[in-house]
Amino acid sequence: MGYKQYILVCGGTACESNQGIALFSALKKAVEEHGLVNDVQVVRTGCLGFCEKGPIVKVLPQDTFYVEVKPEDAEVLIKEHIIKGRVVSRLLYDKNQSKLNVGIEGIDFYQKQFRIVLRNCGVIDPDKIDEYIARDGYKALEKALFEMKPQDVIDEVSKSGLRGRGGAGFPTGKKWSFAAVQPAGQKYMVCNADEGDPGAYMDRSTLEGDPHSVLEAMIIAGYAIGADKGYVYIRAEYPLAIQRLETAIAQATEYGLLGEDILGSGFSFTIEIRLGAGAFVCGEETALLASIEGKRGMPTPRPPFPAVKGLWGRPTVINNVETLANIPVVLLKGGAWFSKIGTATSKGTKVFALTGKINNSGLIEVPMGTTLREIIFDIGGGIRGGKAFKAAQTGGPSGGMIPPQFLDTPIDYENLSKIGSIMGSGGLIVMDEDDCIPDIAKFYLDFTVDESCGKCAPCRIGGRKLLNYLIKICNGEGSYEDIDNMKEISEAMARASLCGLGQTASNPVQSSLRYFMDEYKEHIDAKKCRAGKCKNLLCYSIITPKCVGCTACARVCPVNAIAGERKQPHVIDAAKCIKCGQCFEVCKFHAVARS
């Protein structure tokens, strides 16, 4: 007797941190209490992507999609939906629906998405290898080991046009063939899961939701290049991803899909996890290898490339999590199928972590060539609070700010670099009219200065200099000479830095100087910050005729800078004011002016 209904609960980090674990237990408990253990299966899956409205619960096979479900809703869900077959309207995404089968078709968020990498995320239980196997899991491995020669595998990957999803976009097939042609002997396959951009969580979600897809790809890659040992380099700050990965490795080993003589093919491969301490620079491949070897995570000049001389001096291929998650599909559906998706130079799909001032923040996967407008306004549901779109940052601190005039540019590797940004690993941060461009540039520089390993001078000194100029400008002390210096330093850093971190660290500065010079000018000439973010440029005052003397501002002021009798207009003492803006927020009569 099989299960009749299935309750899928999102088990991604975002939902779990939002009482998702309690919800999962509450649902299990309610199912037990109502004696439905044999009828209803409660499954914890990977990220369903719609993090904005989490925790997400999906009931199958009716395909009912519930959002923002709290642990106390569990009882109602079981009683109403499962037992009585009535949909709980108040928990639906579209509250006006009343039919049971309101699935993801009814939600704009999913309409323009195309899921290859996230094919199993939110569908299977990531802790159960059987569910992965049922979804054609390890079938690509079967095909590679028994029907293809290593060179055939590389040819198929080359044919697909798949490029590295870690940021640089190097063709994956080419990378593999470099390592494959090295003389036989010890070779290594490394998975780069050191995702470190602020606001990016694509790789974490993939590992949390579908760890086996990455393991399967690593075994296939090992077979293709002749490696028998793999490492997953993952940051220790991703405990859930690490735990699921450990479970997955143990299960695959038990099934003989990892280890000696896999499926009787004669090919052997093992995988170990290496934890990183969360240094951004360790996402750079040579620094990553140094870290695995137990050395300080610092990059070394290339060549020699890791494919020739990598881990412990042996040929090593390093692929990003998302790149690898594509591999099983490329082999099963064929390189030709894969290469039909996307644009002329960029094939397949890209996963983005959509964050910032957007209505539907979350994890999305779209075909290459989708425009920013489609991502931000159709999938993302537009800007929060109906505010105006100012810029989008792709590629995290290594990327550039994309202004509104490029909203309709199809996103691929080439187009993004043409407009001064990069694809990066997939963080996409949306900014609105309340964000100050020099302030954002300062934030990113602050990050890269912190994360610079300090080995080469352009990055170590140049980054610090850039940051100092930005601080000056945000304080209203900047000059046009500073801008000229910033441009010069930016170019020097891009050209002379040792690794990608330094080479791209000036991108936020360069792109913002290119597209948002007017905001820099305002900061320098008028000492004005239109977004009201740069504290030193702000001045708070009370508009006397509007003030009713309610004392709300005086009570909230942390430094007692506001004085005035009850029912009499108040006054702000500019000398005492620390410009925290709390009086501005708290005034119901719009009597506090910010200029």
Next chain:
Amino acid sequence: MAKLTLSDLRKLRDEKQKAMEKRDPSNKDAQIIVGMGTCGIAAGAKETFNAIIEELDAKGITHVLVRQTGCMGLCHSEPTVEVVVPNMPVVIYGNVDAATGKKIVNDHIVNKKLIDKHICDKPAMDIVR
């Protein structure tokens, strides 16, 4: 479990695939809807429901979505079961006990034939999709 051979893996995949297909909403083209209001349950709708699921499992049929609904208003002929199959009229069967439930799977779903004696009604126009 011990290490898998190639044929073990394939066998395991086939088995698990069937189990997973049951919860996949995208491949469902037919529906069996069991009326499970108080009247239906009192008349044995739960047994009917179980029998239908068991029979679908036994026949390895995965394209049918079995769901429950409230009272259809035909309390005199409970348990009632509505069957929606593409290119066939939508039918409500009445007095469906476990045996008739199995018959619905075999005759209506598999052989595409209506079961004469149990046809009770067709759904009102406003609820026909």
